[in-house]
């Protein structure tokens with residue numbers, strides 16, 4: 053690529069970094085506004101500043117923002133709810149125990165906290181715990197080659213289950229239980245797990 057083209061592309065990318073890659077994009081030669089679907093003159097920063105102040109652009113941004121809010125309503129997280137979810141999962145306490153009168157009254161008496169419903173935790177907090185554990189596993193494994201162990205066994209209820217364990221392929225590496233799948237005895241369905 054000629055030097056002038058590289059310089060131009062670099063200049064546009066610098067402007068995108070400044071004004072937001074969710075708003076602008078480029079093919080390396082022109083600056084394009086994703087909100088208004090138009091090319092924007094990038095010769096001077098002033099033109100971009102003018103563009104983002106334009107009525108069309110501001111309206112477009114508002115519509116985009118409203119759409120995003122409709123898709124994913126913001127849930128303000130309660131620290132106590134987040135911590136109790138983490139504690140119960142880590143200690144192997146089933147979340148349905150939150151329905152137990154004794155469990156609830158213990159917390160209300162000694163911790164002065166009202167316990168949330170099981171459904172609230174399942175809907176808004178369990179996924180965060182799952183993501184945080186997956187993130188820890190990813191960090192531990194890093195760029196290392198991995199081992200995957202798939203071990204079929206029978207659980208307490210007599211169901212046929214498969215434990216999927218993954219870990220870094222090095223001497224000090226430990227294995228992490230990635231998932232437990234209950235297998236249907238009557239079918240020969242092969243399952244896949246995506247890491």
Ligand SMILES: [Zn+2]
Nearest residue numbers: 085087088109
């Ligand atoms: Zn625009």
